[in-house]
Amino acid sequence: MHPVHAWLEQNIERFENDLEEFLRIPSVSTDPERAADVAHCAEWVAGRLRTIGMENVVVHATPGHPIVTAEYLKAGPDAPTVLFYGHYDVQPVDPLHLWTSPPFEPVRRDGKIFARGATDDKGQVFLHICALEAMLAVHGSLPVNVKLLIEGEEEIGSPNLTPFVRERATDLACDAVLVSDTAMFAPGKPSLVYGLRGLAYMQIDVQGPNRDLHSGSYGGAVANPLNALASIISKLKSDDGRILIDGFYDGVLELTSDERSGLARLGERDETLKADVGVDTLVGEEGWTTTERLGARPTLDVNGMIGGFTGEGAKTVLPARASAKVSMRLVPNQSTEDIARKFTEYVKKVTPPGVTVTVRDLHGADPVLVPRDTPAMKAATQALQDVFGEDVRFTREGGSIPVVLLFETVLHAPTVLMGFGLHDENAHSPDEHFDLKNFVAGMKATALFYENVAHSS
């Protein structure tokens, strides 16, 4: 066995205990009452990095939660440099009553560790730190230069990371970025994500009469904002999943036949998905597989809607206003700005008479495709293959990771999205967990990745 892998196996019990310690810190970034816990968590990460022998470990204060950086530059100026990015903050825990065990009291059951942050992203951050520790312990050195950038605001949209990265572009300069914040295609099936969808998140506000009216006295002659909003929304997407906004598909870079067959070779996970989310039928755009619909095709969802009387029982109100939040997932080469404009124009066009509509652009992120032929990507592919004994799947994921675009534009470095989570590990939900097999496999793959990067240079 590879000596680093052997060392990792010998230390795994200790690493699992230490991960529990990390998971016990309730670093909920969105909760102001947890600010001290978030700060404590940053110090915990920094302490660990110092212990294993990383240099220049700094906890940077920001207007929000701290950013932790560290580096190892002893591989020398001719060796490649890898920047590792992860986050130590976690999602809120609500609804608390749906947790089998308390979210910040980690428990190991059935080969999994249960706690908030287990898979997103503390478990994945920590396995990297363990891999670095193992290489330093066994060899006394790392084969490449390594920089770490671990933030505490990922779950609230990384408001302070963008200025931080822009200001310190030189300090963070690297040949490749490594991110472990994605899921594997399926258990035992390692994957590298090469595409992430973008986002255009809009709000529609419909104003009808100047006050709530009695629906008996006015219904039938005064336009109802809720009926109008339902009508608008029904015209955004056909029941068979085709988005009807004028020019919506104009920018879409069609999948190559190579990509389609690559995605097809992944095999479908329709049955697993249906069982996981508890539905009988999957839906979506005609002519595309579920894998394509989820990762490689744009889509549109209503994220929230409200208007009128929503309590128990019956109140015969014709409401003055109604609102909906609607977001679109975008694919290369759609742009969030262009789609937001087309959305706004289309909504105004299909608004029925008698109401006034306002459309606001709340949030956006452009879609990303990372190159699949970089040395770092090849190094990751080989590492995963060796550890899992399985061909690596190249996948496209449905969500956005906006920092990937940040690293591309500011650091001009390609990102490798090598994640060890699983889709059903309840990231953002009660009973979040992380498979301990993938915890150790992740460490081993990471160690091999660094060696492969060194050899590829």
Add this chain to the structure above:
Amino acid sequence: MHPVHAWLEQNIERFENDLEEFLRIPSVSTDPERAADVAHCAEWVAGRLRTIGMENVVVHATPGHPIVTAEYLKAGPDAPTVLFYGHYDVQPVDPLHLWTSPPFEPVRRDGKIFARGATDDKGQVFLHICALEAMLAVHGSLPVNVKLLIEGEEEIGSPNLTPFVRERATDLACDAVLVSDTAMFAPGKPSLVYGLRGLAYMQIDVQGPNRDLHSGSYGGAVANPLNALASIISKLKSDDGRILIDGFYDGVLELTSDERSGLARLGERDETLKADVGVDTLVGEEGWTTTERLGARPTLDVNGMIGGFTGEGAKTVLPARASAKVSMRLVPNQSTEDIARKFTEYVKKVTPPGVTVTVRDLHGADPVLVPRDTPAMKAATQALQDVFGEDVRFTREGGSIPVVLLFETVLHAPTVLMGFGLHDENAHSPDEHFDLKNFVAGMKATALFYENVAHSS
């Protein structure tokens, strides 16, 4: 001048002061903390009825708020008997900050009295009591037998009135029922309402996945309950106001050409209505006037809708469920039971794949047409004409007054809906008020009505 009218004119200042006293009692039936005020209000009404000389004045306890009854039977068994129905409870006052003066501190401005309950229904109840007082004061008697039934739960759906009326059908036996809880067609234009729309009030609950999902990870393959609900609602009614539910119009008794020309002669109030509710355009079913759309045609409104994330900002949730409350206003001879069944079947038919829908029937009321050729109706017509010096308009109103159907089925007596409110008097809204011209005109018309009923027998 008619001696009763002269007496009323002489006493009007006192009546306005006494109405203020009545309006000062915060008899909000929906608020449990106001229960003692509601009870006090019932006693106030009963005290007044005793003072003016009514007999058998009783405040009946119920499981909810009290019902006040009184009678005058000295006209003898051969004279006709009129049952007057009204309510002394009022709507809540929220939003309080939109009131120009406090809702329970009555103020007279510009010939109107402002307070919660001014027009709905305390002002209208009190003008009847004043008319009775005037007749008793001037003549020492009433020309017909009169019974009064004044409840305190109208604004919460009269839960205790139905059993009360059924149990005391003999005590309440009458030749005609008089209700003053409607509006005149326009200022100076007296009207008798002969049609009231019915109601079928439904709730649609749509269940999608078993939990809220991340819209990035699942959007495009898992059906979204909010999109599905918008699609269902958009299929209930076309943008031009035609209801698309199978068989919805089957029971509709079409307006006769007489009725249509009668309604047309009323003149349209489109401009007033638009200015009142603050919209540029009225909408509705093709081929019908606004008056017909509001009173004589069935319609459908979404009364409330909720699902997903409705706070500030952006959250990329694909929600587990969504709900809407949808009510239909019905016209003779549609039945609420038949329409609820057709609605349920149709919603299930148009529900898109991937979600499960549940439809519940929350509340219903059948539509009503009261006969226009009864002696009581003729008596009311003549009385209004004499007081206002204007032809009486026969109108159909959009809302339901379920007690009308109760009196028809249990007491077998026709109802006369002789109301003195105006459409813009903010019943159920801030700054509710009642025109003092109509307060006195209503007293005069009521006195003449009783005389006309006596002569018609």
